[in-house]
Amino acid sequence: MRKMGREDKNIFRKGLAELTPYIPGKPVEEVRRELGLKGRIVRLASNENPIGPSPKAVARMKEVLGEINFYPDGGCFELRAALAEKHALAPGHFVFGNGVDNLIPLAVNTFVNSGDEVIIPTPSFAAYRTSTVVAGGMPVAVPLKNFQLHGEDIYRAVSPKTKMIFICNPNNPTGTIMPAGDLKKLMAALPPSVVVVMDEAYYEYVDHPGYPDSLAHLKRNENVVIFRTFSKIYGLAGLRLGYGMARPDYVNAMEKIREPFAANRVVQAGALEALADQAHTQQVKDAHGRGKQVLCQGLSDLNINFIPTEANFLFADLGVDMELLFPTLLKNGVIIRPGTAWGYPTFARITIGTPDENQFFLDQLAIVLKEWR
Ligand SMILES: Cc1ncc(COP(=O)(O)O)c(C=O)c1O
The missing domain is CATH 3.40.640.10 (Type I PLP-dependent aspartate aminotransferase-like (Major domain))
Structure with a gap:
């Protein structure tokens, strides 16, 4: 009989030893709490739709509650x-x-x-x-x-x-x-x-x-x-x-x-x-197109290379180790996804937000890069 409370590493399934928990994009609330930020926080970390669902969908869901x-x-x-x-x-x-x-x-x-x-x-x-x-x-x-x-x-x-x-x-x-x-x-x-x-x-x-x-x-x-x-x-x-x-x-x-x-x-x-509501879907897609233009142009203006994308995010080489850059960006109210998890420490995955969110991100990035470049 094993004693209760004693550690037994074999209690878990074998494959688990080589796995680590998935690290999602940091939630806005967490960043606000941890850093005590009062101002604007823009989260471009989880490839979400920045406009939201069809208002008709929202109305129907309220009924179903x-x-x-x-x-x-x-x-x-x-x-x-x-x-x-x-x-x-x-x-x-x-x-x-x-x-x-x-x-x-x-x-x-x-x-x-x-x-x-x-x-x-x-x-x-x-x-x-x-x-x-x-x-x-x-x-x-x-x-x-x-x-x-x-x-x-x-x-x-x-x-x-x-x-x-x-x-x-x-x-x-x-x-x-x-x-x-x-x-x-x-x-x-x-x-x-x-x-x-x-x-x-x-x-x-x-x-x-x-x-x-x-x-x-x-x-x-x-x-x-x-x-x-x-x-x-x-x-x-x-x-x-x-x-x-x-x-x-x-x-x-x-x-x-x-x-x-x-x-x-x-x-x-x-x-x-x-x-x-395909009209709403089209609206989201059009807004995405405008946001993508702002983000791509802004990154190019900062001399940042990125991979041409077909999705609602960009993989960009910010040229500075994200260990340094990511915390500074957080303090400036920007949440993106460091490329470190994929083995690209100077890269980040940036969700294409609204033109306004993208501009905020670009402005903060320009400030922060001045420090590290
Ligand atoms: C490639 C890919 N597959 C699946 C998912 C998860 O999708 P869902 O929200 O439907 O679970 C994501 C979410 O980011 C994704 O990037």
Whole structure:
């Protein structure tokens, strides 16, 4: 018998030893509390929509607050029908989750056996590796080249043990896309035992003509699982709703282990309205375009290099170690995401905010850089 209260390092699952907790963008409240700041704080750290959701979605969600003593419809009947129509798919092609964050482990747990290899571009979104390790899978890192993900590099990493490939498109944190030709060649070359997960959290922001039509691959019944979210252009990050689109046999398998009520009642109602309010979505996209222009021009004026982006954030080399720069920017009321977590200590990932937020950020950055450059 072990004595109660004694430390036993083996009590936790084996994979956990090599993991560290996800570090999200610092919340405004935390920065205010920790630094005692009274003035303006601009947070460009989590790729949120700075304008917010459709006012029609907000109004509908307020109505639904009167019904929150009841469980939601776990199958998301109405939203499923609306999305099926929007994407010209069958309702059976959809699975819903508490954000894409919730769907990533769902996909891994549906397909990946212990010892299977999972190909993960690097740098990219941290959850792919975490979910893989927790499931006992073996992450295989494929480095980006020149901040770009190449289909051939992924294909070269495929082995008889490969079960899943993550493609974050546009990629977080670089904002770059893997083009349609690369995806086409990759899909044609892969054995049927490999599932390709396309994380398209930033899909709605992309303007690039070379962006792949991943749904066309799904419509040919190929081995893809496509993720989209209501957290970004639809502005519902705080309520959590993501969806996956895949072949019905894949969806049926995922349905066996998904949380029964992952998509809550309030967000389901809000998402339905948000989808219908395309005028608002267009407004957000137009504002994003204006914000992007201000930010790109301002960074260029400060002689800062950044990677051309297709998403609502920029990966920029600020030229100074973020260990120094980040705390100073915080004191000046600016929260961005240091590139340190992705192995780029002088880089930062900056969410494209409103023109006004971007200008505030640029002004503070110019002040702070004078100190360090
Ligand atoms: C690539 C990528 N996937 C998934 C997510 C999480 O999306 P959700 O809010 O739907 O969980 C993010 C959020 O930043 C992301 O950047």
